Amino acid sequence: MNQERIQPTSLRDKVITAQEAAQFFKNGMTVGSSGFTRAGDSKAVLKALAARKHTDELKITLITGASLGHDVDGQLAENNILAKRMPFQTDSILRKYINSGEVLFIDQHLGETAELINNKHLPEIDIAVIEVAMIKADGSVIPTTSIGNSATFIEKAKAIILEINLSIPTSIEGIHDVFYPGEYPNRKIIPITQANTIIGQNSIPLDISKVIGIVFTNIADSPATIAEPDQKTIAIASYLLDFLRDEIKAGRLTNSLLPLQAGIGKVANAIFEGFVDSEFHDLTMYSEVLQDSTFDLIDAGKLTFASASSITVSSACYEKIFMNFDKYKDKILLRPQNISNAAEVIRRLGIIAINTAIECDIYGNVNSTHVYGTKMMNGIGGSGDFARNAYLCIFVTQAASKGNNISHIVPMVSHVDHTEHDVDIIVTDYGLADLRGLAPRERAIKIINNCSHPDYRPLLLDYYQRACQEGGHTPHLLNEALEWQARLIETGSMKVDEFALV
């Protein structure tokens, strides 16, 4: 029965245990692994590698699609197996190692990693570890709940370990669309013109002579934890929905909007819930991740098609999807992340991109990655791919948090991931700033007045006005610009009076 999932009979003697597979990894290797936002990751081999006893140095560079589940990143870090990690992570233990400098992290646009591998701007992949649903007779493999960078890893790796996940029904075949843009100087057009355009094949071609091991697993993806909408996220969603309604009134959008992209998290969920009972219809998504709210919108008859690179949902949603797979199958498509996040396609489709900021400054620059400008949170993910090329680039954040000791609107962001050139709309629970067609001085007034928390508004205005006295296109006081974040580190609060200290 399991063997039926390995259709090329010549490969059947490659089945080994995860522990055996873990022995293939040598110090200094570069490993490419499936896994995107905890979906379709290696559940056995990387875990066995993380648990592998080693007395000599055993350090690898690990490249994935995006974040992994099952605490694998943390375990690899704790067992000192990670020299370098890219392009994204969300693991609290790994994060500590990254921020202490023990693990070198490269924070990449998720759409770029495959490009860098193709262009040989990164080291060659020694071993690819890829979760699949099955190996077809032609040797090609059907991915599971994500594609991520798997197509590129499989094409470029010197050796391949496959993890066949028996918990994924083989009926998943057909939801993947695998396309290779090819190599310079003969790159191809990526001919997607609608969220649902199919441009490739539904499995990943594979040179079976590169397969050095096949491991069976039966473990589900780490489920997404769904945070219920709260007062703040509902407020943000409602400002955003009102804005979209105004765009429709102004004749710039229709009730079907344009394809939506949303980062994972509470705000996206709240917005998508807002669509459920609304006048919006025939919505589409062209995003990175299909979340619970995607399937709720399909159920509500509001969303006609959703394209992404992974399905990252709660356990309940996961069950719903696979129990009713026929219902969803022709409404979703998973693509390699260099296609889901391709600048070319994002610009051509005209995406409405909604992502979360750690902090925004009064001129509209956005920090998505660094707490206090120094400590990595998760990484830029796909936010830059979408922000730069979107039809509308929207960033959301709370106005203030942690007992209002943190203002998420600051004089100057402590790290820039998205420049003011790229940011159209900022929304907080206090309001929305539409920055289109505004110069920096106009942006500042609008962001401060519409988006900042009242506790910080006078301070921001004061900073801005004093900066204007010094002049400049983008007025700043360099000696003070980062003082708010410095104060937060020192005192636990961005507030100036001592009563604010926690």
Added chain:
Amino acid sequence: MNQERIQPTSLRDKVITAQEAAQFFKNGMTVGSSGFTRAGDSKAVLKALAARKHTDELKITLITGASLGHDVDGQLAENNILAKRMPFQTDSILRKYINSGEVLFIDQHLGETAELINNKHLPEIDIAVIEVAMIKADGSVIPTTSIGNSATFIEKAKAIILEINLSIPTSIEGIHDVFYPGEYPNRKIIPITQANTIIGQNSIPLDISKVIGIVFTNIADSPATIAEPDQKTIAIASYLLDFLRDEIKAGRLTNSLLPLQAGIGKVANAIFEGFVDSEFHDLTMYSEVLQDSTFDLIDAGKLTFASASSITVSSACYEKIFMNFDKYKDKILLRPQNISNAAEVIRRLGIIAINTAIECDIYGNVNSTHVYGTKMMNGIGGSGDFARNAYLCIFVTQAASKGNNISHIVPMVSHVDHTEHDVDIIVTDYGLADLRGLAPRERAIKIINNCSHPDYRPLLLDYYQRACQEGGHTPHLLNEALEWQARLIETGSMKVDEFALV
């Protein structure tokens, strides 16, 4: 004879003087004008507008391709006619008005402006002022030495004023390739697969009922001033050429490289001169601006094709081109700037992008626009369009300048235009840092050691080491991060000891 340049006879009675044309402009209007890096700009009408006497308020928003010549921007600013200006400028008088806040400037990616107009994210264009070589019988117009945003302005403007420049031979017909990607949700693929792919038509279609005036001129473009390579730019060019040679040795590039983009200026010239007597051959360009060095390389038989949005050259080169136009005609193509700078095409062709930074920080973030983080120099131009999507993104800058009182490698840039996610290579006259595959802490060491000026190297290392003690993925000392630029403002030097003061 002049009238032959207006082939639709019905338009011949639209000929007026520039002064008459200047009367069409009303307070509050949005004006779109041809002109890209001083090429193909309005020489008569905007000039007459700048000189127009007005007692009532007469303020317009002026959108162009890029910078204008003939001091028009400065004259418009001085006569208080500019309320808002976008997307780029290089005028020293206008710059003062921008930095004092008297003119609101929007610094845009040059590839974006036409998108924003198409998407109605900017106000509607009331009047377009477009320099052309002639009006064809079908009503379409042949642009002159640039296309810039002219195709979009002509399509979208409510009214059009044409400036027919008699100094441009009508034989220029054929070097333009005008293509419209269309509007959402039905945007078209931009089907360029080589620098020389022709995808559109060689003139701009025009609804002749919108023409409110035609003005004749006979004035050449403001010539580019060519700075001769000096010791520093020769050093930068030589590091860069060595790097390219190493890429060829490593099998990543061939002697024909990939299509080149270069910002204007000394360094680009020095690099291109380096190609003249070299082993490189069959080079191509896919850039914004064709400069003197482009034509030198064609003359040397090294460059087979060059695509851009303008021809911006010295008087001598201008003469050479138009005296030998047949020689160059089939080797160059001018495109709208939303095509020359399209993310889609830049990524597909695999551009090697070389642009100049105002300052770079030790982690590879780049400031292209703001002196002291506050004062606008020129604008981001196309540097972001190319940097983000290039095959190789290279930034060059002097290690130090102004008697070494300015270090162009700083702890933290005072304004971010290009994030470390996008920057592959930094080159100064002290060396080259190849940042591919490096994490921030590795980048810092490499940038400091390879690129910084020896006068600042110990200070940069000291900053970096102290920042590392505080930890973080991107170690910084927020209280000190911008101190160098603050010191420059206060003391005239980034150096710490008093002897460095000028």
